[in-house]
Amino acid sequence: MVADGILLKVKGLTKKFPGVIALDGVDIEARAGEIHGICGENGAGKSTLIKMLTGAHTPDSGTIEFDGVTYTSLDPRRAMGIGIGCIYQELNLIPHLTVAENIFLGREMYLAESLNILDRGQMNAKAAELLADLGLAVSPTARLGTLGVGHQQMIEICRAVWSNAKLIIMDEPTSSLSEKEAHDLFRVMAQMKARGVAILFISHRLDEVRDNCDTVTVMRDGRSIESFAMKERSVADIIQLMVGRSIQNKYPKEPAPQGDVILSVRNLNRKGVLHDISFDLRAGEVLGFAGLVGAGRTETARAITGADPYDSGAIEVFGKPVKIRQPLDSIDAGIAFLTENRKEQGLILIQSVAFNATIVKMHKYGKAGWLSLGRIKETARKVCAEMRLKTSGMDMLVGKLSGGNQQKVVIAKWLLSNAKIFIFDEPTRGIDVGAKVEVYKLINQLVANGAGVIIICSEMEEVMGMADRILVMHEGEITGEMTQQEATQEKIMYAASGFKQAS
């Protein structure tokens, strides 16, 4: 251990991906025996930072000093070897094995190592000891899969402890935990801290950061903005630092006259996912859904469009109640769902532009069951020309197009479905700036023609720039509602962090 207690010293860490600077000179210091919170919006660079520390990515420049040794890069084995452990959002455990087997996975104890004979007795005893140390009432011989998520996470922590980790990184560890489980986790974290372990705690829940962290570093746009002792600052300060900059006017928003309610959702519930979601959408309105990744926005859209089932709730389209059991029902009602993952859910990459554009109710383009290939191509050509799609022809495979042009094919497909309600999930993700502006203009055009648009955006600027009204979600609930005029990044952030009174 170094004299001043500093265990981890990240200096000037930089990582560029094609077209994006993911990390831009990040500095972070963490001491042994402290819980260090890292806060930032989606895309601020937190995950990239973790990947550098665990060796999943190699930095372009900068250094990682750990336990007195300076590294320019790490690989996963070395990171583990020098004592950096990481608890990921998705657990890396094997449900069919026992608790003890999981704890010692890859680092088993042997009776006779050359004969590959395990010492189960010793492993179980040692596991029991570790579990008792952390105050966990779990049997080492229980099958892991029978435990709750919270306990499984504790087993991951036991693994890290057993490997003598000096630094444990926790990436959104409480996102799938109940309140009680989260409480247990914080107790265990406090114990780890008392043993001199450093913890990097990444959480979107700022109240957790406030209550449990000793120091906090705020990241924004790939940079570390400021580090400070938590007791000297408030949650409001963190939010202020997280959102930082002012919005530049890169959103060509044109408000449209608003008409009647065309989509009305009441008390939509899906167990463990959505809780009493109610809202209205008017003709001519752009309604933004803000919130953090995993807040339930995509899940709301999927329930409304029949992509996922819902348990209870009422949906009215144009004043008529509709029962939506499958995607076709919502399409028939006039709802279009432009999914977040174009490649996985929106397009058939190995098919042509014309095929993809006309896939919804393709039978429209024919007579007596026979399709008119000419009409399909002509229809596709027309709508693609309107959207200025760049392609060598309607027979071009969609998989060969750029992200922006692929998104245009998705939009073309739904324009041709005669939808009146368009739900865009992250409409501009992964497309370049020019194409983004075109997508915004198309949204303007849709509402000008009397359609209603819902946009789900993780970029706060985008939702504030384009939406007439914003709903904020947190853990499957709507926690805030504001007009474009009322909205500030701070208000959205408060609501998105689960503070209901958005003031």
Added chain:
Amino acid sequence: MSNDVLTNNGKLPAEKAVGKSAAMTEKLYQLGVLLSLLLLCAVMTALSPRFLTMDNLMNVASQAAVSAIVSIGMFLAILTAGIDLSVGSVLALSAMMMGIASDRWGLGPYASMLVCLGSGALLGLVNGLLLTKLRLPHPFISTLGMQKMARGIALFVTAAAPISMFPDEIQYLGNNSIGQVPVSFILVAILYVGMYFFLTRTSTGRYIYAVGGNKEAARLSGIKVNSILNLVYTISGLTAALAGLVLAGRVNAVYPLAGLDYETDAIAAVIIGGASFFGGVGSIANTIIGVLLIAVLRNGLNLLNVDSAFQTFAIGAVIVVAVAVDVLRQNVMKSGR
């Protein structure tokens, strides 16, 4: 601004080039399969004077007919990223049912043929439902189960005895010719042309490609994926039964071990014909070329009196080569992306 966007997009030329090269690779492969078939015919002609005679060619056509019909269903299954391992057994059981209907129940020839086709369609539908309703993880498993079950029933219903001596109507498809052209070959031609139009000119046909290309995108586009899959496996059962009908006519008998291993020949034909195991890609027109390639290879080796052990080996080698070429083609397409 809009003009900026228009001119700023410098990606167009590159995309165009890539698109072309991928399409070229695809076309080259198809051309390659056709050329291989022609080359094989040329070699056989050179090696055996009997190969290029009307008699022999018609013999190839009639022998290929059964496999060609089975391959239609297999092609559809593979097009949806699935497989139908039960076609050989479904062929046998459907034909046995026809034999029982005609011989034991005393049904007329047309009613018996309906029993045959109905049995095949029903077995195929069960395959589909096992996949879509019972949600077995992959059609490999459901159709493997059906393969064993159908074969078992086929053996059980007559205590493994064959049934022979059918009325002329039943024999017609498998045993007659119009001029020198076997009726079965004409049937194959009609089926393939019909299937070609079904797949390219009806929305249901296009949806089969859509489901094979991306199941989730198809579902979210309002396509009833499960109905499409049920239909595909029903058609596969139906074509297997029709093949059984042709086979029964040709040999004037039905027997419980008919169609043994036909699924592997059908898979080979479909894959040689350029369909992708990952689904969504392939043309029925190429499937018939794959069928003919295997049939000519078999026939030629027979004419040359080559040991049947080597024939089996040769078919296997052709499959491996065809799939290896397919993988290379996929890699070329991917690297172009």
